[in-house]
Amino acid sequence: MICGKTEKQLIHEIESFHGFAAPGLLIGAFMVDLLYNHIGSSVEADAVVETRHCLPDAVQMLTPCTVGNGWLKIVDFDKFAITMYDRFTLEGYRTWLDLDKTKSHPDIYNWFMGLVSKKDLPIETLRRSIFAAGHSVLSIQGVNVEPDFAKREKKGKIAVCKKCKEAYSAWQGDICLACSGKGYYSAI
Amino acid sequence: MICGKTEKQLIHEIESFHGFAAPGLLIGAFMVDLLYNHIGSSVEADAVVETRHCLPDAVQMLTPCTVGNGWLKIVDFDKFAITMYDRFTLEGYRTWLDLDKTKSHPDIYNWFMGLVSKKDLPIETLRRSIFAAGHSVLSIQGVNVEPDFAKREKKGKIAVCKKCKEAYSAWQGDICLACSGKGYYSAI
Numbered sequence: 001m002i003c004g005k006t007e008k009q010l011i012h013e014i015e016s017f018h019g020f021a022a023p024g025l026l027i028g029a030f031m032v033d034l035l036y037n038h039i040g041s042s043v044e045a046d047a048v049v050e051t052r053h054c055l056p057d058a059v060q061m062l063t064p065c066t067v068g069n070g071w072l073k074i075v076d077f078d079k080f081a082i083t084m085y086d087r088f089t090l091e092g093y094r095t096w097l098d099l100d101k102t103k104s105h106p107d108i109y110n111w112f113m114g115l116v117s118k119k120d121l122p123i124e125t126l127r128r129s130i131f132a133a134g135h136s137v138l139s140i141q142g143v144n145v146e147p148d149f150a151k152r153e154k155k156g157k158i159a160v161c162k163k164c165k166e167a168y169s170a171w172q173g174d175i176c177l178a179c180s181g182k183g184y185y186s187a188i
Numbered sequence: 189m190i191c192g193k194t195e196k197q198l199i200h201e202i203e204s205f206h207g208f209a210a211p212g213l214l215i216g217a218f219m220v221d222l223l224y225n226h227i228g229s230s231v232e233a234d235a236v237v238e239t240r241h242c243l244p245d246a247v248q249m250l251t252p253c254t255v256g257n258g259w260l261k262i263v264d265f266d267k268f269a270i271t272m273y274d275r276f277t278l279e280g281y282r283t284w285l286d287l288d289k290t291k292s293h294p295d296i297y298n299w300f301m302g303l304v305s306k307k308d309l310p311i312e313t314l315r316r317s318i319f320a321a322g323h324s325v326l327s328i329q330g331v332n333v334e335p336d337f338a339k340r341e342k343k344g345k346i347a348v349c350k351k352c353k354e355a356y357s358a359w360q361g362d363i364c365l366a367c368s369g370k371g372y373y374s375a376i
Binding site: 017018019022025048050052053054055056057058060064066067068069070071074075076077078079080081083091094096097098099100112113114141142143144145146149150155156158160165166167168169172176177178182183184185186187188 | 205206240245254255259263267279284286372
């Protein structure tokens with residue numbers, strides 16, 4: 001069982017949330033499982049993922065932490081690692097895919113390092129390697145999370161943009177960021 | 189029905205994913221519903237949310253777009269708006285909570301502008317106002333999304349950090365960002 005789920009259930013739930021059962025999410029599920037084994041499931045834990053790819057979804061699916069509720073933070077290190085920590089003591093654990101350990105599981109190593117094409121390593125083969133490896137390709141270490149980083153952000157004062165008349169946070173200045181030329185769209 | 193769900197189903201699913209049925213997520217559900225009414229459910233759509241609070245979870249729950257699969261982007265404008273657009277033509281719609289329109293629904297206006305305490309506006313009352321208002325507090329506009337913004341990010345070359353021996357993206361330099369002093373934790 002991984003996070004209380006069978007392999008089949010896990011694959012089904014990942015497909016339903018993420019669109020397809022990506023190898024990174026399967027490994028991510030083992031990471032969350034390992035973290036809960038260490039931290040215990042009764043602790044109120046916040047989470048950090050160190051990449052925007054795949055891992056945020058493993059945490060959002062398998063823990064109460066999401067981007068929208070603010071309990072999951074994403075840092076853009078492009079590293080395959082997750083930290084979960086007690087939100088009161090800031091003590092917790094960080095786990096990562098340990099490259100040295102993946103060398104005994106060449107499919108995982110080759111996939112992760114981008115050394116093999118999807119044609120030469122069918123997804124089914126890779127999945128079997130991931131389930132066979134389980135926790136054995138992960139390392140884990142106790143950590144203290146920096147208090148400044150862990151701080152919950154308070155919503156600032158709300159203002160109404162003079163230009164678009166929409167609400168925004170007042171720290172942005174007299175007009176909102178979109179009206180200041182930082183928008184990502186043009187009106188049709 | 190909102191996104192094909194009854195009010196009760198929607199509240200239950202939000203509680204299960206987000207931890208509690210936050211008012212922002214209920215309004216977010218009406219926003220996604222309105223976007224699908226315009227864009228049609230057969231279009232392969234990417235999404236943008238303009239705040240990190242609440243709205244990312246509405247999109248992740250009610251569309252195939254998630255942070256981890258890259259189909260949902262978050263821009264930090266602190267504005268209560270969602271865009272969904274055809275990922276091939278980059279044409280789509282942007283919807284936002286229209287302050288002028290909320291003035292006919294004072295509970296929503298007062299909650300959104302932070303003018304009333306939770307004690308003076310019980311969550312049940314606010315929820316009833318949100319369901320009663322439905323789409324009527326939203327505005328929507330056709331938009332073209334900037335091609336540079338919409339571009340899918342390719343994963344860069346992977347390197348192994350000389351210091352921590354973990355994998356990271358080579359663009360970060362000789363050692364990874366965490367080992368360069370940007371880490372959020374200290375080892376125990």
